Amino acid sequence: RIDIHNGEVSIIDFKSSNVREKKSADKRTKKSLQLALYALAYQKIFGKIPERVELHFLESGLRGVATLTEENLCQTVEKIKEASAGIRARSYQAKPGYQACRLLTCAYQQVCPYVFLGKR
Template identity: 30%
Template structure:
């Protein structure tokens, strides 16, 4: 670790929401992703990630179309163009889910006014705190009156809730990033759950944002301590312990983690997709 010179500003910890979440979920996963070089091999890709990536890409490209081409049919075609069979059981399952995702877009796109140009789509934003240099990419930034709104697309099996919007560290850090990068008021965050057609929202306050920043800085401090322990000669396994649980079943680094393998049975790469008879998909 490079020592700080007396009188020099404190070095900020470079953080992204996913980086902080990795350590909070499991320090060992953080180590595998951000510390070990070369990075340990990952397991196979997951079908639910394929679905989410395709929907996100289609919506980003939809807003890039000329105004008169922003239709539900265009959104479906954009989805078909980026669709992949990666992670699915077979081509039949992939085709079924492509049709399902296309249906989500068919229902969602008409709720968007083509003239309401977002301030940004897949926009990179950044901010600094007393201890962090935070950056991240926002799915969509809307203009609502005099304020900006952070919009995050969700494609999971369970509809989003206000508690999820309020408690999301990523969304809170995106608000800070939008405020600092675009220098305009931003407090509201929205989770747009396409499968159910619902929106969960929360209006942040200075206090709620400060709480999120404090927790993020605490995680960064724990990362710094673990990293320093390794540099001082501690075992990496001791400095970055595992946090075994259900999440081990879908961890990308499961093949490199005996503890995670023992914690949960191996899962099929399509197992996180809702069953066809689920009420909400």
């Protein structure tokens, strides 16, 4: 969702995951590839970076807020290039996040080659 308040643009996404601390909510927002992609698309269309991105966590009611920079968006472009190169090369190596494997919250553990290699 895109909100404009007093001329400032916020790109907002909603999450059902349970985040209980504001610091954690802000950190997840800053690291969100999904929000960075939305901000990149906004920049391409409107010629400017949105003033902020936000994650609204529905369970706790917390809002994570971050400001993205040109450098953040350049890093996002690099991630897109890396992913697309991997797809073209048919390289689908698992790159699980720390919490998904360590805390056993990933829904794909029964079929994940990363788990079978004992790297979690």
